[in-house]
Amino acid sequence: MTLPTPLDDLLKLAAETGARLAPLATGTDAGRDNGHESYRVLRESGLLALLVPQEAGGAGLGFGDYWRVLAELARHNGAAALGFNMHHVVMGALADAGGTRLPPAAETFRAWMLDEVVNGRKLFASATSEAGRGAKLRGMRTRYRLSDDGTHYILSGKKSFVSLAGVADYFVVAAAADGAEDTGEVSHFVVAADDPGVGFGAVQHMSAMYGTSTAPMTLDEVPVPRSRLYLGVEGMSLFKVVREPHWMIAGYTGAYLGIAEALFQHTVDHVTASAARADSPVVQQELGKMAARLWAARALVHEAGDLVTARRGSLEANAMVHAAKYVVGEAGPRLAQDALRLCGSAAVSPGHPLERLIREVQFAHVMPAKPQDCLEYLGKSAVGVNLYDARAFTW
Template identity: 30%
Template structure:
């Protein structure tokens, strides 16, 4: 079926990005995988490609566009090549929306030019040990100093993607206690400089998948955060988090679809070359039927992901629609990638094959950004149930 989300500009960008990946990423990706992160200087090369500034206003050094379509192309091309750009996706998909919607003009002048060039990489710290998806249960605190010049931040965060390389982290912390009628009240967002005294990066977490993405634990001990680095209004952080979740969940949905499409491509190539019992694996009817079923699921996921992309760019993607897209695409990708790995046989279990890495990388899609169970709760509530 004909797609309508991309035009000639996107396809030109795709060609440039594909050539960059083949020349600059594929030859060294195994080393990144072994190291468990990409080199920090790689982000400057991504910035040189213009990846960080596409949606940044021109006055701050960006291209001034307002569309997630170029991010979508990046998801498709990295999945196609079986590679990752590490934690840079958080920098753009999660960090930038908060800066664009909440930062003051003064903050934008300070933050965005360095965001575009990759001089400052951003991450966001929401999850805490023991709280998981219950963001209202966070315990990190940011108390305003007596003279009103700064906040004193204390607490800990975990599962922070990009946490090792980040220069600035949007930290969610309590600036006030919850009220009896609203557990979500009292959370604020602070743009914390990771070079601040009392800020520390703990373990770089050893994950099942997403091995090139630096995911870390963070700790704050009496970190002084200037009041000028408060994003938005005090105590309205939970509202801001909710407003940006649809774009985050669209990103997870689209990436999951792209991973499933890549899995089918890898498997088509493999079964045409692999021989058993004197025949290629592709010759067996079971292989044809399995891949045909996978292709049908990928086509359906693509349609859902594309429709969500169009709604997001139009400012019309609701929380329930984003939850539905994430639920469908991530569950479909799980089924597709699992079946594709099965067609690889024992080789599918080896990390030297991209299907094995895809299998591990894909698993977290049904957890982060809200679990599949949470997505079902959101959808059911929207149905009036």
């Protein structure tokens, strides 16, 4: 299908797709299914091409509007929205490069990847995190080398918490050059799920977000054609993250905003089911406090996302996405506490949407950037540290 381009039409499509995803959330959360049906629905919707430039067959959405669509999906099914975001994390650099003339190898790579998404309906995911290191690029233990005949890169290593295992067609794998002492020069490679030497462990049963289909990944001498080096450039991944960190550290923010919005709405629905509760001034004040927290978080997310669209890579935009990630991560658990007080047993009853949302909203802090990293970035910005210098970070 051809995606519409006006934002209102895309939000309507996201709401319609979300209505198909919503009934799947409870069963997947309980482990009664593997959650793969949600990604079939997302493939069918055409929304995988949200960021693809219009001239290549996509919607050409900017970062701020992408967050709005992501939040709409997350209101219906948070785990599916997070998995959906993993696809767009690796599409983001291609979208950012839209309209920019690139070297021939990069142009060829971009055309191939966009075609795989638009015409092949292929799903991509990121494989960056490693045990004990999280998503930090510096010190990467996964390594690559050029094959003896120079036609392939050979990748070896282990990744942890790889989302969309068993679902995605391709994984964009971060790795450092074999033998390099300074592993700050990290590259990304597109590895097919069925490439020789690629393996996945059991999907992890987590306390929330089971539907992200997250599992450990092993790469045992995996041959990757040179044409699948991301944008045809080695060693630039850390530089990209430092200059334009919005996808790496804040892509999840829109999803967690949507989960928080769903949590608030379910709380309102539960309260208003009883006229006595709904008419209580005390209850109304509690709902008012929740609404104020949610509105504040939403306003910051929208402003930060729109600033990235308008001034991508500016120090102000980079600082604001860190602030938005931190504030959403703080607001969600506070809303969960408010919901527990207002809704009582409904909020802890297995299978009730409130119980699932209360668990899910707590995990924004687990996703990069962590709260301390967000605050450190904002503090460095305040005192004038050069935030374009990779040496200023532990990334």
